[in-house]
Amino acid sequence: EAGVVQSPRYKIIEKKQPVAFWCNPISGHNTLYWYLQNLGQGPELLIRYENEEAVDDSQLPKDRFSAERLKGVDSTLKIQPAELGDSAVYLCASSPGQGLETQYFGPGTRLLVL
Amino acid sequence: GDSVTQMEGPVTLSEEAFLTINCTYTATGYPSLFWYVQYPGEGLQLLLKATKADDKGSNKGFEATYRKETTSFHLEKGSVQVSDSAVYFCALQVQGAQKLVFGQGTRLTINP
Numbered sequence: 001e002a003g004v005v006q007s008p009r010y011k012i013i014e015k016k017q018p019v020a021f022w023c024n025p026i027s028g029h030n031t032l033y034w035y036l037q038n039l040g041q042g043p044e045l046l047i048r049y050e051n052e053e054a055v056d057d058s059q060l061p062k063d064r065f066s067a068e069r070l071k072g073v074d075s076t077l078k079i080q081p082a083e084l085g086d087s088a089v090y091l092c093a094s095s096p097g098q099g100l101e102t103q104y105f106g107p108g109t110r111l112l113v114l
Numbered sequence: 115g116d117s118v119t120q121m122e123g124p125v126t127l128s129e130e131a132f133l134t135i136n137c138t139y140t141a142t143g144y145p146s147l148f149w150y151v152q153y154p155g156e157g158l159q160l161l162l163k164a165t166k167a168d169d170k171g172s173n174k175g176f177e178a179t180y181r182k183e184t185t186s187f188h189l190e191k192g193s194v195q196v197s198d199s200a201v202y203f204c205a206l207q208v209q210g211a212q213k214l215v216f217g218q219g220t221r222l223t224i225n226p
Contacts, residue, residue: 042205043158043214045214107155108157
């Protein structure tokens with residue numbers, strides 16, 4: 001069974017440029033998460049989707065970050081414009097449905113903003 | 115709020131040594147507890163979990179026991195291998211919140 005797929009794996013951009021990350025969850029998983037992992041820290045939740053609905057986006061900086069999961073499968077996380085402090089690893093995870101279930105993580109996208 | 119505190123790293127051990135990585139938590143509800151491992155260049159992988167007090171999670175020779183009285187979930191392994199070198203994260207998940215709350219991670223290096 002394929003795991004969570006993320007692309008790109010690495011991205012280098014200049015500040016003020018836009019950037020987008022893509023995630024394909026495990027087939028059949030209704031819940032999708034985006035986490036931010038700063039260097040030397042544990043991941044922190046940005047947004048959680050149940051199917052196509054964002055049910056927890058309280059930690060998403062909405063002035064520059066946006067996310068979508070239009071058909072309840074793939075998801076895209078966007079930053080516009082990027083700032084130096086956005087340099088981090090962006091992790092996507094999925095789980096089968098609601099409740100306390102194991103979350104499966106993708107390899108992450110490492111972003112460097114110059 | 116909910117939080118997890120892990121033993122600070124990095125931790126360096128020799129092969130076949132005994133490993134303990136301490137983890138304590140604060141939670142408003144009754145959490146499930148997890149250890150995740152991140153090998154170099156790879157994503158987070160679930161190592162083990164426990165969902166109620168006194169449960170013991172185990173996998174690949176690693177163990178951790180959910181201690182409600184001390185709010186702890188320490189990770190142990192009797193004899194580590196070079197292949198165990200990775201970053202280990204303790205995490206909790208509270209019913210209703212669903213998000214994982216992670217500690218800061220502990221980098222483990224095992225020397226042959």
